[in-house]
Amino acid sequence: MIITNNNKVYEKYKSDYKIYYKECSFKEILLYVRDRVHEGHILLTHPLSSSIKPNETPYKSVLISDYKESLDYKSLTIIENAILTYDKFKKDKDYTVELTDRIMNDFKIVDLSIIENALK
Incomplete structure (x- = not known):
């Protein structure tokens, strides 16, 4: 599943993957991902991947499992x-x-390029 606030990611992958898209801040994406991790989803990409600092870009896309398991403490810590x-x-x-x-x-x-590479 892709979690994103980037409409380019949404438009490219909306037909191929489960996707959560919302026009919101970078931090709101992180908080949404955290809430999904609490439900049992697992992080598949690091939420701070790239050399762009989180205060420098408004866009973030994160891959998580589309299935739920028990709480993954490694994902939660990350x-x-x-x-x-x-x-x-x-x-x-x-x-x-x-x-x-x-x-x-x-x-x-x-941001789109980072997700493209992760999906490969």
């Missing part, structure tokens, strides 16, 4: 640490940069 890292970056580097449509599109393409 997603909880990702949320803490996100909060730390937002706190330590709280600055606002105007993201033009072109920059936003570039971030969408980078």
Whole structure:
């Protein structure tokens, strides 16, 4: 299952995979993934994959199992640490940069590329 706030990921994979798409913040995606992990889903990609810091991009796509098992503590630790890292970056580097449509599109393409490679 793909969890994303990137419409390019949604449009490309909506017919091929279970997908949860919502226009929301990066952190809201992390929180949604955490809630799914609590239900028994397993992380299949790291929620902070890529060299782009979480405070620098608004888009995030994460792969999780589409089945549920018992709580996977490794997945839980990873997603909880990702949320803490996100909060730390937002706190330590709280600055606002105007993201033009072109920059936003570039971030969408980078996120899409990461998911494409993970799916291979």
